[in-house]
Amino acid sequence: MSIHPELQNENKLLVKDVIEMMLALPQLSPVNYFHVNKDNITSDTVLNSTSHVDAGIVPIENSENVMVSATIVMERLLRISPQASTELALAQLIRKIYSFGAVVSAFDITVTNVSMSSPYHMEMVDAIKEGCKRISRKYNLPMSHQKILFTCDPSTINQMPSLVLHGLGVLKTEAHFVTSSFKTKGNNIYLLGKSLEDVQGSLFQKYVMNETWDSLMKFDLDLEIKLKDVLEGLVSDNLIETANPLHRGGLFFSLLRAGYDSGYGFDITTDMSVSPEAFLFGEYLGRVIVSVSPEKDDDFIDYMTSAGQSFFALGHVTKGEIRIDDESYGYIDKDYSNVES
Known part of the structure; x- marks a missing residue:
């Protein structure tokens, strides 16, 4: 995997710099440039x-x-x-x-x-x-x-x-109805699905690694169908407050979109079994971010265990700060690209 030297320090990915670079992409802007008066539409x-x-x-x-x-x-x-x-x-x-x-x-x-x-x-x-x-x-x-x-x-x-x-x-x-925007500070955030070492077909691969897309991101249709069934059960049992399927930009930008409109941030820990770039910016399928109220956390874990669905405890919803692996990346309602970590 070849990443621009300026985005690495002693072979460690500089996540903050990658985020700044990717925020400049119009596909990943948290607010649509052509956003009009939303009260009307x-x-x-x-x-x-x-x-x-x-x-x-x-x-x-x-x-x-x-x-x-x-x-x-x-x-x-x-x-x-x-x-x-x-x-x-x-x-x-x-x-x-x-x-x-x-x-x-x-x-x-x-x-x-x-x-x-x-x-x-x-x-x-x-x-x-x-x-x-x-x-x-x-x-x-x-x-x-x-x-x-x-x-x-x-x-x-x-x-x-x-x-x-x-x-x-x-x-x-x-x-x-399950909203996509975070609702309450202190809700726990979970990632449904497995973490994979894959950045194929992602915006990270093209614009940060400067590689041509020559293969699709990993995709297992049977796992997708199982995830669909699990989501149906979670909604039916009223165990989740929000749900966000991962898509463009990967996990980080899905979290950013979940918090932007409500003004809430997130404090997460990455999965050490894969690289930071694959975990945060990979766009492979089979993953959904959900938030769960602390009162329903035990019931959620019991349901996920009985369903045999892989899941990972990401962290929790914050009042507005964005934190990854105990490092601050600023606040959701500010231009945090200029905030010192």
């Missing part, structure tokens, strides 16, 4: 208990049920393996909806920039179709249109195709 007017979330929340008329929708765009890894990338992206989409406490009902998929005259593009579409079929079988989920939709604009014909995935789920009641 988010679900706060629909569910009073919700905070800012990245899933759409829509009430179903004359019913206690609520519809949840989420969207994922896959453009960066599609050329490596179209079928595997499709399965990976759909698993992320499904995990995202389940993390809000909803049960996924269906998904649909659009492939953009498809040239019908390009054999390469058509082979890619066939592979994407096989990925959709496998996910449908494994999760027992239908495609809402029973087919893949295409777009083709002559002005973008030389661009690589991209996937736009959309999923729909149903939330039984508002009480079952």
Whole structure:
């Protein structure tokens, strides 16, 4: 693993400097640059208990049920393996909806920039179709249109195709809604899933290691399905307060997003069985961050043990400070890139 010398000190990763570098990436900005008046567009007017979330929340008329929708765009890894990338992206989409406490009902998929005259593009579409079929079988989920939709604009014909995935789920009641933002100082933070030595396909690999993406991050569909079942049980038994599936930027930036809107920070300890870069910035699947109130901690641990699900005690929610392995990285509501550790 080759990391820029300026980001190392005696072969030790300078996490603070890596964070500063990655914060400059628009994909990882905690606040969307185009963020508009959220009072007019988010679900706060629909569910009073919700905070800012990245899933759409829509009430179903004359019913206690609520519809949840989420969207994922896959453009960066599609050329490596179209079928595997499709399965990976759909698993992320499904995990995202389940993390809000909803049960996924269906998904649909659009492939953009498809040239019908390009054999390469058509082979890619066939592979994407096989990925959709496998996910449908494994999760027992239908495609809402029973087919893949295409777009083709002559002005973008030389661009690589991209996937736009959309999923729909149903939330039984508002009480079952699980927010993504931390709620309470002192709640314990757990990582569901195993830590792996893997930074493949991550933003860390491309922008910090300056390596070309040539393989996908590690992904086990059977483990994803098991994690989905565990999340369903945690939500049903009301054992977790928040849930965040790991995605772009890895664990650190998922924690940052969980705390940014609420103003809470986090104090965590890294898993020494893997390198800091893999643990904090790897984007491999099969992991979800949850927070648990201290009163329910014993019940949570008992449930996880009986379910046979791997989990790791990360730390706890703080009033605003960000700490990793007993080192301070500033505060969530400040530009902590300039704060001395």
